[in-house]
Amino acid sequence: MARTTKKTKKPAHSNRKYIVGFWTLFLIGILASVFIFLLAGWGAFGKMPSFDELENPETNLATEIFSSDGKTLGKYYSENRTPIKYEDLPDHLVQALVATEDERFYQHAGIDAKGTLRAAVYLGTRGGASTITQQLAKQLFTEDVAQNDFERVFQKVKEWVISTRLERQYTKEEIITMYFNKYDFVYQAVGIRSASKIYFDKEPRELKIEESAVLVGMLKNSALYNPMRRPELVKSRRNQVFEQMNRNGFISETEMDSLQNLPMKIEFTPEGHDEGMATYFRAYLQGFMKDWIKDNPKPDGSEYSLYSDGLKIYTSIDSKMQEYAENAVTKHIANLQKEFDRQNEKNPTAPFRDLDKSQIENSIQSAMRVSARWKKMKAQGKSEEEIRKSFEEDAEMRVFSWKGIKDTVMTPRDSILYYKAFLQAGMMSMVPQTGEVKAWVGGINFKHFKYEHVKQGKRQVGSTFKPFVYATAIDQLKFSPCDTLPKSKFTIEAGKHGNMNDWAPRNSDGEYDGMYTLKKALASSVNTITARLIDKTGPEPVIDLIGKLGIDTRNIPAVPSIALGTADINLFEMVSAYSTFANQGVYIKPVMVNRIEDKNGTVLYQNVPETRDVLSKEAAYVTINLLEGVTQGGSGTRLRGVWGTNNAFYKTAMTGYPYDLKNPIAGKTGTTQNQSDGWFMGMVPDLVTGVWVGAEDRAVHFPTITYGQGATMALPIWGMYMKDVYADPDLKVSKEAFERPENLSIAVDCANYGSSKETDNSVPDELDF
Structure with a gap:
């Protein structure tokens, strides 16, 4: 008769240590996470913004120049940003942003738990987890300088902490507005207002839905999704934005199909200091403002910055009259130049008249001495002989002509003569x-x-x-x-x-x-x-x-x-x-x-x-x-x-x-x-x-x-x-x-x-x- 072996049941207390160990580790993990967040909040991982900085985020605001009829003539800036208010943003622009960048923006408090979990499980292959608030936090108060995964973890922690503070401090509308005002759309288009002007030559409120989709599509990576360099890629990205808007119920499928078939039209209007309307006037005004700033300090005694304090200058210039004046000058001088050049064809001393060789040489030498090339080489410690020699060497250059910018090869000396011939x-x-x-x-x-x-x-x-x-x-x-x-x-x-x-x-x-x-x-x-x-x-x-x-x-x-x-x-x-x-x-x-007004509308002059x-x-x-x-x-x-x-x-x-x-x-x-x-x-x-x-x-x-x-x-x-x-x-x-x-x-x-x-x-x- 076989002997039956009876299993002995382990007492319950024998598993207790595993249970205790698990919960101990769990609590330690929780406490460690809390402690890490506390350390981040205290600035252990880098400077954190104060309450005042959150209330008034540091941003470089461009000084804007207005015509008497309310048009923007140009800007002075170190960063071309001109902020606008939430009510100036069209609904379809806000909808495109939320649908594309943060579907649960109105439900979370700065951190999207569901998105974060999805990103962790799928290692980011099904989308990232950064909310609009986190992206704003990164733009406002942190620098993308992480060199390895360890640093990136702590940087992300800082973004989370700042995001929750932003959510407590601001409304959702204010966060969206700050985000649009801060983002760099390249080509010196910092902020949605500059981007609207530069890419479509209009104010944000005037944007069509297909134009809003282009700009929102650029938010993923403005350098990559650059409409001037990669128009087909940008158009494809724009159509993805339409899909997201449809998915989130902002547009119907019929509307999506119709919008995706539209051509992408860009009206590129750069706002560099050398481009746009009234460039010579703006150069004069720059000097006027620098003198005014010297004589009119801020209440605390410091100087206003023409390039970052967001001043508003209301000028007497009428944009239409300025346009008509510039057109008249361009049309007539371009036409007159043709006759002038024709009459110089047989002039042996062209473009000069009434001068002998020594006088012409003196004129050229004087022009050389005041040229940017001369000043730059002089600052580099080059000898006068070296500088003069450089004016005789062929160089590739882009020169002005009435038929457009011309690529050519000539010596800097010849370029002096070339430019002197223009009326x-x-x-x-x-x-x-x-x-x-x-x-x-x-x-x-x-x-x-x-x-x-x-x-x-x-x-x-x-x-x-x-x-x-x-x-x-x-x-x-x-x-x-x-x-x-x-x-x-x-x-x-x-x-x-x-x-x-x-x-x-x-x-x-x-x-x-x-x-x-x-x-x-x-x-x-x-x-x-x-x-x-x-x-x-x-x-x-x-x-x-x-x-x-x-x-x-x-x-x-x-x-x-x-x-x-x-x-x-x-x-x-x-x-x-x-x-x-x-x-x-x-x-x-x-x-x-x-x-002249400050950024808050206070009249300074x-x-x-x-x-x-x-x-x-x-x-x-x-x-x-x-x-x-x-x-x-x-x-x-x-x-x-x-x-x-x-x-x-x-x-x-x-x-x-x-x-x-x-x-x-x-x-x-x-x-x-x-x-x-x-x-x-x-x-x-x-x-x-x-x-x-x-x-x-x-x-x-x-x-x-x-x-x-x-x-x-x-x-x-x-x-x-x-x-x-x-x-x-x-x-x-x-x-x-x-x-x-x-x-x-x-x-x-x-x-x-x-x-x-x-x-x-x-x-x-x-x-x-």
Whole structure:
């Protein structure tokens, strides 16, 4: 009989140690995890944000420049970020973000437990676990510097701790807003507002759903999903966003299919300092702001940062008028350059004229010394011989051309000659009653030609100076436009009015016969009559007048020859001076900045107009009446669609002709010696605009007066600009007559004035000097 073995049952207490051990390890794990989180919160794994930092996260905010009509002209920044509010985000943008990046965003408190568990089980192959809040935490307060898995674990712990703090401190809407405001979309597009402007040229609230999907798709990796480099990849990613929106019930399947079939349209509008609208004005404004910042510290005594404090600068510039001005300059100068290049084809010293070899070499050497190449090599400790040699060596470079940027190979020395051959332009438009500058064009291309021709550049003003002489005679001697003076030769002898030698100006047409009314004399720009006027007034009163008109007179000698415009004056001063005539004799200092605010909207600066009485209303109006004669019977008649006998000469240069402007216009053309500078100053009752055209070097110019006069070089820009301005009903620029003062004692109607019966219609269309 077999013996049965009975199993002995282990007592219950024998498993206790395993149970106790398990729970002990479990509790230790929990406590260790809690302790790790506490250590992270205390900053043991790196600096953690304080309550204040959470309340006011440190971000670099761009200073934004606004036009008078509310458009963004540009920004100053170290990081191109301009924050917006949650209400400015379209619903479909927020929906796309939540559907794609964090489906349970509204259910969790900063950490998605389900997503974290899924990521752990599947080792991240079915999606990551970072919530929107965690991604924001990483952007705001941690740096992606983990070098190994161990460091990455502790970095993730920090993100979790910060995420929970963010969730306690902010609403879900605030977290989404901060996330969109912080993310870098590349191409200096930091934040959703910059991204919307740069990729679609619109505000976030104006984004279409397919555009929102592109930007949300970039959040995965903006460098990889770059629409400018990998458009097909970005389109595929955009369509994935639509799938996620459909999965989460934000769009139907039909809508998803329709949206996925749409082409991806990008309107790339970079916002670099060299790109965009009003680049020259923004460069001037940068200097203005730096001076203002020095004189206006923060309440705590520290300086505002132009590049990171999020200032808002509200300027006087009108975006439409600025656009029309830039278009006019571009169209005309590009066209005029073709003729200029054609006339230089057989010029052995091109682009220079009137210079010998040694003078040309001096000009080139001077340009070399101020070039970026010279300064950079000098800073590197290179010898002058090494630097000069580098200018003779071929180099690959990208150069400006009117047909677009051109890749070429040339020596840096040859590039100097290449760039000197380009005609430049300056243009400024101002409201005479308020001083507000509405358009400012400082050159033809800021990226390649940094020198600014509105305020920085001073050039001889030619016959545009003559109205100051006439205005002085009217103000002091009560001359009428109908008074007559002989056109004959005239000499101011040495010793008179500070003259060192006899001065006998010549008339541009070579004629010296007849009596001219002052109106006809100014319209025809008769030099001898202008000389007679300054002989009667003396040069000192003329200089005194222009000083009151805002022109810097320190380097203008008190000699009669200034009457013909020998002085160097900048366009900024000329426009403000002419504006005084249109403003009934009251000078008003030009205004570029109306208001400056901090990032919270607190007003830091408010412009206060600076004005002074310079001329009587009567003298100002009579001067305007004289200047109207230029567009009624002088070189300015081309604005009316009227030509002289030289019509064929101007077919190439007169871009946009005919202008066919019928309204009252007061103006003056100007041309300097050897055709180096062409000017036109034009006025209507509520807008004064000045234009200068010339080359960087005065020895670079047209060979003859045919194309080298102000009526051909500068006037067409004014004509095209004003045609566009008048065609825009929103601008409401006046077409009315200039306001005539009551009880005008100086006669301006010449039909029955004294013995002079000459009318404006008898004035020939002569060249202007």
